Every structure is written in structure tokens, then in C-alpha cells.
Amino acid sequence: MASAASRLKSRFRGSLVGAVAGDCLGAPYECGTQLPEGGTLMSEVVKFMQNLGKNIDKEKGRKFAFTDDTAMARSVAASLIHCKGKYDARDMARRFSEEYLNEPFRGYGGNVIEILPALGDPCVKDIYSPAESQFNGKGSFGNGGGMRIAPVGLCSAENLDRVIEIARESTKLTHSNELGYNGAVLQACAVNFALHADPVTFNPDGFVESLLKVMGRVESDGVYSDKLKRMREMLKTDPTTDDVVEELGNEVIAHLSILSAVYSFLRCIQPVQGIPLENAMERTITYAISLDGDTDTIASMAGAIAGAFYGIEEVPKEWMGVCEGVDDAMEQADQLLDIMLGGD
Ligand code: AR6
Numbered sequence: 001m002a003s004a005a006s007r008l009k010s011r012f013r014g015s016l017v018g019a020v021a022g023d024c025l026g027a028p029y030e031c032g033t034q035l036p037e038g039g040t041l042m043s044e045v046v047k048f049m050q051n052l053g054k055n056i057d058k059e060k061g062r063k064f065a066f067t068d069d070t071a072m073a074r075s076v077a078a079s080l081i082h083c084k085g086k087y088d089a090r091d092m093a094r095r096f097s098e099e100y101l102n103e104p105f106r107g108y109g110g111n112v113i114e115i116l117p118a119l120g121d122p123c124v125k126d127i128y129s130p131a132e133s134q135f136n137g138k139g140s141f142g143n144g145g146g147m148r149i150a151p152v153g154l155c156s157a158e159n160l161d162r163v164i165e166i167a168r169e170s171t172k173l174t175h176s177n178e179l180g181y182n183g184a185v186l187q188a189c190a191v192n193f194a195l196h197a198d199p200v201t202f203n204p205d206g207f208v209e210s211l212l213k214v215m216g217r218v219e220s221d222g223v224y225s226d227k228l229k230r231m232r233e234m235l236k237t238d239p240t241t242d243d244v245v246e247e248l249g250n251e252v253i254a255h256l257s258i259l260s261a262v263y264s265f266l267r268c269i270q271p272v273q274g275i276p277l278e279n280a281m282e283r284t285i286t287y288a289i290s291l292d293g294d295t296d297t298i299a300s301m302a303g304a305i306a307g308a309f310y311g312i313e314e315v316p317k318e319w320m321g322v323c324e325g326v327d328d329a330m331e332q333a334d335q336l337l338d339i340m341l342g343g344d
């Protein structure tokens with residue numbers, strides 16, 4: 001039996017690699033998909049996954065590129081590693097800015113690009129002020145906080161308050177709207193709960209209940225809490241993907257995408273009709289992409305939660321060969337684990 005330390009290492013790696021793979025494999029579906037006569041998006045994604053395995057030699061060297069989700073998550077992880085697990089707003093903001101200016105083509109959100117250059121400017125006195133000025137002072141509620149937050153969730157279970165605080169504060173660098181940063185808090189906590197869950201006794205209802213407790217503490221408007229309560233019902237009734245999208249959304253905004261990622265993880269613990277894939281990571285990413293819309297980000301967030309639960313062994317080998325950024329994610333996962341074991 002694997003030791004507790006090696007299980008944890010596997011789950012840290014699974015989470016960051018799961019996030020990268022969801023981003024890379026979801027990205028080709030983001031702008032809509034031409035479906036064959038009688039085909040569904042789900043059946044197309046299943047074929048894509050099956051062929052990814054069969055054509056591994058042909059695919060050799062071919063990389064599915066990552067997008068802004070991974071670009072920003074790498075900066076979050078790099079900053080936490082550099083600051084030995086502590087949150088340093090200036091350091092993280094500068095990394096977001098540099099990453100964007102180096103590779104602006106990664107598919108960043110339409111509004112966040114207006115403030116990313118300023119986040120590296122030492123003359124900006126209040127580093128949170130560029131984000132606060134967005135959307136006439138209301139701030140962004142895009143899902144850009146949730147999409148990058150997995151590294152924050154990778155710490156011990158006793159540090160949940162710190163997960164919440166770092167997720168909120170680091171998201172405010174770009175998303176000052178409550179819905180934007182609370183969505184990131186929810187996603188970071190989902191990663192943390194999955195990381196420490198016992199797969200043998202795991203209970204999806206209890207998982208949702210734990211998230212409800214967090215959201216009850218942090219949100220003032222109840223938007224996420226109401227949707228979590230709906231999700232609890234949905235887990236009992238197994239709705240169609242269209243109904244899931246109707247309830248939980250598939251858009252680039254936080255409150256209409258992050259819960260779809262959480263639901264994808266919870267739903268795919270069990271087999272899903274229409275997805276004849278035995279591997280649970282494959283099933284989860286396939287399901288998340290089948291929700292259509294913001295496929296890369298929903299699959300990336302679902303992959304981060306699922307990877308923290310199942311560990312790196314459940315990530316298909318083929319993904320490791322074809323997804324850009326996997327090696328860096330493995331390295332960052334190991335470094336974050338070292339920080340945690342060093343007493344974060
Ligand atoms: N009012 C109206 N629309 C909004 C608001 C608001 N307060 N906030 C956000 N939006 P952005 P992100 C809409 O630019 O969150 C990439 O595809 C608005 O249409 O802050 O980092 C990634 O892969 C705005 O352009 O960036 C993610 O999927 C959009 O939400 C996503 O974009 C995105 O918000 C992440 O984007």
C-alpha cells in the first residue's frame with residue numbers, strides 16, 4: 001500500500017496536471033464544434049479521447065497548447081513557491097503581467113487584458129486598484145480567478161482559512177467583484193476537500209455540504225449557496241447535460257461555470273451513460289467538455305478537483321505526452337508539496 005506521503009505527492013501532481021490537461025484538451029472545443037449528422041458533442045469528445053490513445057505514436061511531438069488558464073495558474077504556483085507558501089500581492093501581480101506580456105496570444109479574457117500590463121508597474125501605488133476600476137467600478141466576475149486557483153488549494157486541511165483568504169485576495173488582483181472572487185474561493189476549497197477526501201468513504205453529498213458551509217461564511221448574496229443546494233438535488237436525479245447547463249451554466253463568468261466544474265467531478269465518480277470510458281479522469285474531462293461553452297476552463301477546473309482526488313496514476317499516459325505544460329505542472333506540484341511538508 002502506498003504511504004501517506006506518496007499518496008499526497010500523487011494527488012498534488014494529479015491536481016496541477018489535471019488542470020493543465022483539461023485546459024489543453026478542452027481548448028479545441030471552445031469555439032464550437034461541427035457535429036456529424038446525428039452526433040452529439042459528448043459522442044465527439046468520446047471519440048477524440050479514444051483516438052488520442054490509439055494514435056499516440058502519430059501524435060508524438062504534437063502538443064495541445066495550453067491557454068490563459070494554465071498561463072495564470074503557473075504564475076500563482078510560481079509566486080507561492082518563490083514566497084515559500086506565503087501570498088505576496090506584488091510578486092503575484094508582477095508574474096501575471098510578465099506572463100501576459102511575454103505571451104499575449106494565450107486567449108485571455110476580453111477585459112482583464114486591459115489591466116494586466118499595469119499589474120507589473122511599480123508606479124501603481126495600490127496594486128488592487130486597476131481591477132477595482134473595471135466595469136464602472138463593479139469589478140469583473142469572469143471565471144479567471146477560479147481557472148487559476150488550484151495551487152492555492154494544495155495545502156493541508158488545517159489551513160482552510162488560509163486557502164479562503166489567499167484565494168480571495170489573489171483573485172482580487174484581477175477580479176474585484178464578489179462573484180468573481182467567491183467563485184475562486186469555492187474552486188480552491190473544492191480542490192482542498194478533494195485532496196484530503198478518502199476515496200473509499202467519499203460521499204458527494206458531504207462534499208457539497210462542506211462547500212455550502214464555506215460559502216455560507218463568505219458570501220453576502222447567496223448566489224453560490226443557492227446553486228450548491230440545487231446541485232445536491234441534481235446529483236440525485238441525474239439531469240441531461242442541457243439541464244446541467246441550464247442550472248449551472250457554461251459561460252466565461254464565475255457563477256455560471258465553476259459549479260459546472262464541481263458537478264462534473266462529482267457526477268463522473270459514477271459511470272455516465274454515453275461515456276464508455278472506464279478511467280475516471282477521462283470521464284470527468286469528457287463530461288466537462290460536453291457541457292460546451294467555455295470548455296477549456298470548465299474542463300481545467302474539473303480536472304484540478306478530480307486530479308486532487310484520484311492522483312496522477314489516474315491521468316492517462318497519452319495526456320502526458322500531448323499536453324503542453326505538463327512537465328512544469330509536475331515540478332510545481334512537487335515544490336508546493338515540499339512547502340506543505342515543511343510546515344506551511
Ligand atoms: N459585467 C458584465 N460582464 C462581465 C463582468 C461584469 N461585471 N465581469 C466579467 N464579465 P475578464 P477572465 C464578462 O475579462 O475572467 C478566457 O476565455 C465579460 O464579457 O475579467 O480572466 C479564459 O479561458 C468579460 O470579457 O477575464 C476564461 O474562460 C468576461 O466576462 C475566461 O476568458 C471575462 O472576464 C476568463 O476570463
Ligand code: MG
Binds near residue numbers: 252294295296297298
Ligand atoms: Mg476559457
